[in-house]
Amino acid sequence: MGKDGMKRMLQPRQARARFQSILTGIGFVFAAVGWLIVNEQRRRARVAIRDAVLHAPPQTQARLRSLWLWWKLRMRDPWGRCRAQLVAGAIGDVLEVGVGRWPNLKRYPQVARLVGVESNRRGVFLVRRRIRRFLPSAEIVYAPLDKLPFPDASFDTVVSSLALCTARDPAATLREIARVLRPDGRFLFLEHVRAQSPFAAALQRICTPLWRLVADGCHLDRPTLAAIHQAGFIVESLEERDGGWWLARPTFHGVARPPQMPRSVADATSKEAL
Numbered sequence: 001m002g003k004d005g006m007k008r009m010l011q012p013r014q015a016r017a018r019f020q021s022i023l024t025g026i027g028f029v030f031a032a033v034g035w036l037i038v039n040e041q042r043r044r045a046r047v048a049i050r051d052a053v054l055h056a057p058p059q060t061q062a063r064l065r066s067l068w069l070w071w072k073l074r075m076r077d078p079w080g081r082c083r084a085q086l087v088a089g090a091i092g093d094v095l096e097v098g099v100g101r102w103p104n105l106k107r108y109p110q111v112a113r114l115v116g117v118e119s120n121r122r123g124v125f126l127v128r129r130r131i132r133r134f135l136p137s138a139e140i141v142y143a144p145l146d147k148l149p150f151p152d153a154s155f156d157t158v159v160s161s162l163a164l165c166t167a168r169d170p171a172a173t174l175r176e177i178a179r180v181l182r183p184d185g186r187f188l189f190l191e192h193v194r195a196q197s198p199f200a201a202a203l204q205r206i207c208t209p210l211w212r213l214v215a216d217g218c219h220l221d222r223p224t225l226a227a228i229h230q231a232g233f234i235v236e237s238l239e240e241r242d243g244g245w246w247l248a249r250p251t252f253h254g255v256a257r258p259p260q261m262p263r264s265v266a267d268a269t270s271k272e273a274l
Helices: 003-054 058-076 080-087 121-134 170-180 198-214 224-230 263-273
Strands: 093-097 113-118 139-142 155-161 181-192 234-241 251-257
Touching: 080 155, 080 181, 080 251, 093 170, 113 121, 121 139, 155 170, 170 181, 170 224, 181 224, 224 234, 224 251
Parallel strands: 093 113, 093 155, 113 139, 155 181
Antiparallel strands: 181 251, 234 251
16 A cells, blocks of 8 residues: 555544544533633622621521531531540641541641541542641641551551541551551541441441442441451540431440550560651
8 A cells, every 4th residue: 555545544534633632622611611600600609698698687697507507517527526526635646547638637736747648539639728728737648548658656646537437448457557556656536337226237238339439438337346356456445426427327436555566576666666
C-alpha cells in the first residue's frame, strides 16, 4: 500500500479524533458554565434565606433556631458530643485513623503533634482545606489504615472515631495501631457495634450492603469490641453512648492500653523511640 492509500485510511480517523476533541471542549465549557450558574444560584439562595430569617418575627426565629439545633445534633453529626468527650483525653503525639472529613479537628485540646490518616484521596483533599482554615499545625497523610507509614512506638495517643467500621481489614488495622502506640500510650475509640437484639442485628445485616454504598463503606454489623479484645488491647474503661443513628447502635466510648510486650522488647522499643 502506497503513501496515498495510507493517507486516505488515516484521514477518517484524524477527522474523528478532531471531532471528539471539539465535543470534549464544548462539554467542558458547558460544565464550567453550569458549575458557575449553580454556585451563583446557591449563593443567592443563602442570601435570601439569611435575609428572611433576620427579618422574621422573634417566635419564628426561635423555632428556626431550635430546628437548626435539632438538625445539627441529631442528623448532621449525631455523635458530636461523643466525639468531643473522646478527643478531650488525647495527649502528647496524637494520631487519628480514618479521619474522613476530620470533624474532630476543631475539638482537640493542645497537643504536641496531631496527625490524621485517611485512605480516601478525596477525603484527604477536603481535609487539607480544613487544616489550612482551622489548624495549620496538624498533618494529614494518605495511607491505608492497615499499613500505617510510621515507625514503631511513634505516638502517645491513637484515636479511632467511627473508623473501624469502615476499615478494609479491622484486625490488621488494630495491629498497626498497637504497633505505632508507645508502651505507655492509650487507644481512644468511639465505635458502633453489632446490636445485641437478634432482630436489630438481623436488620443491620440486611441493611449493611446498601449502607456501605451511602456511608463510605461503613459496616453496621461488625463486632468491633470483640476485635479490640482479640487484638490484645487492655480495655481500661468502656461506656455506652446514646448518640448516633438508630441503625448504628449501640455506640461505645472506650480507653485501652496496647498489648503487653515482654519487658526486654518494651525497653528496646522505648530506647529506639528516644
